[in-house]
Amino acid sequence: MSLDKQTVHRVLDTIPLRYRGPGGAAAVIKDGEVVGQRVWGYADQSQRIPVEASTQFPICSITKQFVCGLLMDLYRNPTPAMAARGDVQKQFTEKLHELLPMTRENGLTIENLCDMQSGIRDYWAMTTLWGAKPEDEFLIARDSPPMLDRTKSLHFQPGMEYSYSNVNFYLVGRIIEHVTGEPLGKLLEERILKPAGMATALLCPNTAHHPPPCVGYEGNEDHGFCAAVNRMEWSGDAGLVASLDDMIAYEKYLDRLFSDPQSWYYTATKPHTFSDGTPARYHYGLAHVDINGIDSIGHGGALRGYRLHRRHVPQEHLSVVVLFNHEADASEAVNDILRGVLSRPNPEMAPVDSAAEWIGVFLDEATQLAITVVKGSQVGEVLITYAEHLEAAPLKLTDAKNGRTSSMIASIDGDILRIHRLAENRKLEAQRLTPQDTSLRDPALPGDYYCAEVDSTFHCTGSAGMLYGSFDGYLGQGIVTPMRYLGNDVWALTCPRGLDASAPGDWTVVFHRDENSSIVGFKIGCWLARGLDFVKKQ
Numbered sequence: 001m002s003l004d005k006q007t008v009h010r011v012l013d014t015i016p017l018r019y020r021g022p023g024g025a026a027a028v029i030k031d032g033e034v035v036g037q038r039v040w041g042y043a044d045q046s047q048r049i050p051v052e053a054s055t056q057f058p059i060c061s062i063t064k065q066f067v068c069g070l071l072m073d074l075y076r077n078p079t080p081a082m083a084a085r086g087d088v089q090k091q092f093t094e095k096l097h098e099l100l101p102m103t104r105e106n107g108l109t110i111e112n113l114c115d116m117q118s119g120i121r122d123y124w125a126m127t128t129l130w131g132a133k134p135e136d137e138f139l140i141a142r143d144s145p146p147m148l149d150r151t152k153s154l155h156f157q158p159g160m161e162y163s164y165s166n167v168n169f170y171l172v173g174r175i176i177e178h179v180t181g182e183p184l185g186k187l188l189e190e191r192i193l194k195p196a197g198m199a200t201a202l203l204c205p206n207t208a209h210h211p212p213p214c215v216g217y218e219g220n221e222d223h224g225f226c227a228a229v230n231r232m233e234w235s236g237d238a239g240l241v242a243s244l245d246d247m248i249a250y251e252k253y254l255d256r257l258f259s260d261p262q263s264w265y266y267t268a269t270k271p272h273t274f275s276d277g278t279p280a281r282y283h284y285g286l287a288h289v290d291i292n293g294i295d296s297i298g299h300g301g302a303l304r305g306y307r308l309h310r311r312h313v314p315q316e317h318l319s320v321v322v323l324f325n326h327e328a329d330a331s332e333a334v335n336d337i338l339r340g341v342l343s344r345p346n347p348e349m350a351p352v353d354s355a356a357e358w359i360g361v362f363l364d365e366a367t368q369l370a371i372t373v374v375k376g377s378q379v380g381e382v383l384i385t386y387a388e389h390l391e392a393a394p395l396k397l398t399d400a401k402n403g404r405t406s407s408m409i410a411s412i413d414g415d416i417l418r419i420h421r422l423a424e425n426r427k428l429e430a431q432r433l434t435p436q437d438t439s440l441r442d443p444a445l446p447g448d449y450y451c452a453e454v455d456s457t458f459h460c461t462g463s464a465g466m467l468y469g470s471f472d473g474y475l476g477q478g479i480v481t482p483m484r485y486l487g488n489d490v491w492a493l494t495c496p497r498g499l500d501a502s503a504p505g506d507w508t509v510v511f512h513r514d515e516n517s518s519i520v521g522f523k524i525g526c527w528l529a530r531g532l533d534f535v536k537k538q
Contacts, residue, residue: 008036011340052265065285072264107450119154121529124500128260130473159275166237173236202244216305228305251319318339351380362430433487449534
């Protein structure tokens with residue numbers, strides 16, 4: 001279908017007002033041509049430098065699909081040295097086993113890494129347990145080898161589920177460098193960026209050294225915007241810097257590649273499954289997202305002070321790019337643009353009164369993670385907070401005890417909450433937690449706890465139900481944050497800010513007792529890194 005340019009410009013004009021902040025850039029590309037683009041606000045508020053189409057933004061995790069494209073290109077067009085050594089895929093697999101020895105036994109493959117089906121805990125979440133402070137420095141050469149040394153188990157069997165983990169793409173980047181003998185940035189430039197016509201894009205791993213003038217901002221209009229501090233180094237899981245002009249060139253390039261069944265991009269967009277045959281939405285660094293019946297393919301990116309998203313609708317030869325130098329929801333902005341330009345408004349549903357038993361806190365036995373359900377802002381909705389950082393998905397009720405979102409189906413039956421997380425291929429059955437004053441005020445809770453597997457010490461302090469937690473590890477001594485009692489022997493350890501953005505959010509802490517009801521340890525986890533046991537020191 002053709003797009004009306006006036007409609008496109010009208011839709012783009014709504015984005016700065018709906019997603020308020022220092023600045024941004026957006027574009028709509030159809031049939032290889034720009035139908036509309038918009039830049040607004042300031043790249044640097046203190047210097048009064050406006051955002052332009054040439055302003056370079058860190059595109060963060062959008063980098064992952066570029067790395068997958070490079071990997072597939074190396075499979076098909078190996079360097080002369082790789083070709084001389086024989087089986088190319090075997091070279092990559094052997095290097096994976098060398099970098100992470102446990103993969104020899106558990107059957108984990110490079111494809112599992114590229115599809116977020118590895119079961120490896122996310123290292124940006126784990127940095128909290130290793131004592132990192134939010135503004136600390138993390139350097140690849142210094143800090144990543146100890147991270148891999150402490151990666152000794154998985155939180156699910158490879159291929160069975162989806163769980164976002166930046167370790168996956170950190171490993172893919174290092175494997176590519178070791179096998180080829182060349183820097184990742186050089187390979188990306190030669191094999192992806194230049195062919196795509198991305199004239200100013202480059203790999204800039206150190207987030208403290210991004211090219212000026214763009215500044216990322218934390219905060220909001222109520223509390224003010226302040227320049228975000230970033231001192232991390234990442235390469236493979238993120239690291240690319242690109243302008244709106246670059247991203248427009250990339251979208252044109254992808255649309256051309258999709259017309260070639262032999263291209264890496266066409267291969268990456270094909271339907272994929274988990275090992276049990278269930279359809280998987282994520283493949284080679286690209287996520288399939290259904291927007292009101294529109295099958296779109298893309299990925300987002302986040303860094304403290306930045307939110308970015310790009311999406312392609314191959315059947316319509318249509319792409320949308322949104323770049324913010326603040327922390328508004330770029331993914332939802334892309335959705336708004338797609339719905340607006342394709343005339344696909346959200347369907348209206350008659351509101352349904354929710355059953356009272358929805359409201360509460362529940363514990364999923366399998367993952368040992370807490371699930372909080374509260375009333376939604378509209379009739380016929382409840383908000384479920386579980387997985388991603390501070391995620392609160394509005395569940396649209398189909399009747400009093402059942403509802404769904406684009407990513408989950410849920411039902412309530414008395415004290416049992418059942419959730420099917422569609423994208424993750426996981427079904428949850430959670431039991432309601434009941435607050436107990438004896439657990440809340442147990443004087444045995446404070447103390448020091450140790451997890452040998454990841455070499456982390458947890459300090460629990462406080463009294464009379466007001467507890468605090470902090471971690472020591474190879475990255476230092478982390479900040480102290482409050483703990484919140486949820487019920488039974490389950491607590492939440494708050495983590496609204498971490499070394500990475502978005503931070504893990506709340507960690508679920510499930511205390512264990514022995515036959516004498518004495519506290520002996522706990523299991524801790526967030527969706528990105530779950531199932532770790534700490535033992536109380538005597």
